[in-house]
Amino acid sequence: MSTPAEEVKAIAKKKKKVPFDYSPYIRGGKLPHIWCPGCGHGIVLKSLLRAVHASGLNQDDVAMVSGIGCSSRTPGYVDFNTLHTLHGRALTFATGLKLANPRLKVLVITGDGDALAIGGNHFIHACRRNLDLTILVYNNNIYGMTSGQSSPTTPQGKISTTGRHGSVDPVFDTCKLAQAAGATFVARGTAYHFQELEKIIFDAFMHKGTSVVDILDACPTYYGRFNKYASATDMMEQIEKDGTVSVKQAEKLSPEELQDKLLRGILHKAERPEYLEEYNKLVTSLQTKK
Amino acid sequence: MAVAEKEKRVFRIEIDPRLCKACVICVDFCPTDVLTIDGATAAVKNLAACNGCQLCDNRCPDFAIQVFEE
Numbered sequence: 001m002s003t004p005a006e007e008v009k010a011i012a013k014k015k016k017k018v019p020f021d022y023s024p025y026i027r028g029g030k031l032p033h034i035w036c037p038g039c040g041h042g043i044v045l046k047s048l049l050r051a052v053h054a055s056g057l058n059q060d061d062v063a064m065v066s067g068i069g070c071s072s073r074t075p076g077y078v079d080f081n082t083l084h085t086l087h088g089r090a091l092t093f094a095t096g097l098k099l100a101n102p103r104l105k106v107l108v109i110t111g112d113g114d115a116l117a118i119g120g121n122h123f124i125h126a127c128r129r130n131l132d133l134t135i136l137v138y139n140n141n142i143y144g145m146t147s148g149q150s151s152p153t154t155p156q157g158k159i160s161t162t163g164r165h166g167s168v169d170p171v172f173d174t175c176k177l178a179q180a181a182g183a184t185f186v187a188r189g190t191a192y193h194f195q196e197l198e199k200i201i202f203d204a205f206m207h208k209g210t211s212v213v214d215i216l217d218a219c220p221t222y223y224g225r226f227n228k229y230a231s232a233t234d235m236m237e238q239i240e241k242d243g244t245v246s247v248k249q250a251e252k253l254s255p256e257e258l259q260d261k262l263l264r265g266i267l268h269k270a271e272r273p274e275y276l277e278e279y280n281k282l283v284t285s286l287q288t289k290k
Numbered sequence: 291m292a293v294a295e296k297e298k299r300v301f302r303i304e305i306d307p308r309l310c311k312a313c314v315i316c317v318d319f320c321p322t323d324v325l326t327i328d329g330a331t332a333a334v335k336n337l338a339a340c341n342g343c344q345l346c347d348n349r350c351p352d353f354a355i356q357v358f359e360e
Contacts, residue, residue: 017301017342019356031309031353038313042351194348220313233318236349 025049025059030077035070038224038232040191040217041138045074047194048107048136051201052080063104065094067119070145070219071111071138080107088119091126094133102276105205106132112139113151116172120152127181130209131275135183136201137174137212140219148222159226174214179268185211186268191218192240193264203266209274216243216262300360301340307331309354316346316355 035041052062063081066072067090075082081104085093094108115123115137126133142160143149150160150167153174157166179186185207189197197215204211218224218235229235247265250258303324310331317325317332322339325332325346332355344357 016359017344017357019344019347019358022353026353032311033352035351037311037352038315039351042353043349046348046351046353231318232313232315236315 020046020050020053022046022049025052025079026077027079033077034073036144036219036221038218038220038235039070039144040140040219040232040236041071041074043191043194044136044138044197044215044217045077047189047198048201049078050198051205054198054202055205057105061103061105062107063094063097063101064107064109065090065097066109067111067114068145069111069114069143070140071109072114074109088114088117088122090114091119091122091133091135095126095129095131098131098133099276099279102132106134107205108133108135110135110137111144111151112137112141112153112174113143113149116152116174116177124177124181127178127183127210127212129275130182130184130272132208133210134201134204134207135178135210135212136204137214138217139174139214140217140223142219142223144219144222148219148226154223158223160222161226173262174212175263175267178212178214182210182272183212183268184209184270184272185266186214187212187266188214188216188244188262188264190216190239190244190264192216192236196246196264200266207269209272299342301337301342302358302360303334303337303340303346304356304358305332305334306354309352311352311354313351315349315351319345319349321345 059080064075065083066075068087075084090108090110094106098106139153141153143151148160149162152172154160154167175186175188185204187200189200204213216239220232220235224235244262244264247263250263312327312330322341324336324340326335346355347357
């Protein structure tokens with residue numbers, strides 16, 4: 001006689017594997033996308049769509065806003081309410097959209113250049129306000145769409161078109177910046193760890209307040225070729241082996257071992273009044289004063 | 291003593307040649323060496339070895355490959 005737990009296991013084993021159906025979330029006729037062969041953006045987009053599916057939200061209740069850049073082409077392919085805006089200004093449009101229609105779940109798709117350089121000011125102030133936005137930073141360490149200039153996250157010593165002998169600028173840590181500016185959910189995922197990324201995006205999506213997810217991604221065409229990575233796979237494996245450690249793994253490591261490593265997972269979570277709630281409270285209190 | 295024969299699971303891999311950009315990610319991450327690049331698109335070379343792990347499906351950046359269980 002098998003126990004109920006064993007029976008459940010046996011049924012799960014017999015269940016046929018079915019691939020996830022992305023077609024309801026993709027606009028008809030928009031694929032193939034413009035991203036280069038091996039670009040991690042497609043993998044991130046798939047994790048994002050699975051996370052939206054898991055959240056059970058209606059597609060009409062989701063709005064996706066982006067600025068300019070490779071990452072910001074994402075809204076063109078997905079069947080949500082979408083807004084492709086000016087360079088670095090995704091967060092300002094998203095803020096206006098959320099205030100105008102609080103019913104919408106607003107997702108902001110932005111790149112490392114779009115969010116931290118051109119839109120850097122908007123980024124820190126969006127974190128400060130704690131408006132209910134989910135900000136996904138596709139971080140591939142370079143300006144891909146405009147042929148590979150240094151971005152605020154290009155590591156020191158790495159080659160770009162504006163740093164032919166190696167970048168000398170210190171880099172921004174997206175997560176530390178977001179946390180310091182006041183974001184109440186800060187996490188990091190990678191295109192390599194697609195399942196972990198799906199869970200992180202889901203958690204960010206469910207969080208009430210500004211959530212920022214730094215997603216380490218690979219740009220094989222510009223960053224990869226300049227910096228002597230053999231292939232897209234090679235870049236993905238480098239992210240896995242050399243670049244990051246999960247929060248759980250990090251607990252077992254010494255500070256020396258953690259040097260030069262980026263932490264993966266949910267790095268900061270805090271409860272703070274959400275901007276719209278506070279704003280509505282103020283409006284109500286002013287109206288009752290009359 | 292007779293060992294109960296393990297049920298053989300059969301998989302089907304669908305590759306959309308219009309979407310595939312032959313980036314080699316699916317080929318490199320396949321743990322059982324099922325896939326290859328044939329011209330400008332990925333192709334199945336040894337379907338019998340497929341264990342249905344779906345790493346190729348999940349890591350394909352181009353929505354071009356799907357693994358079904360028969």
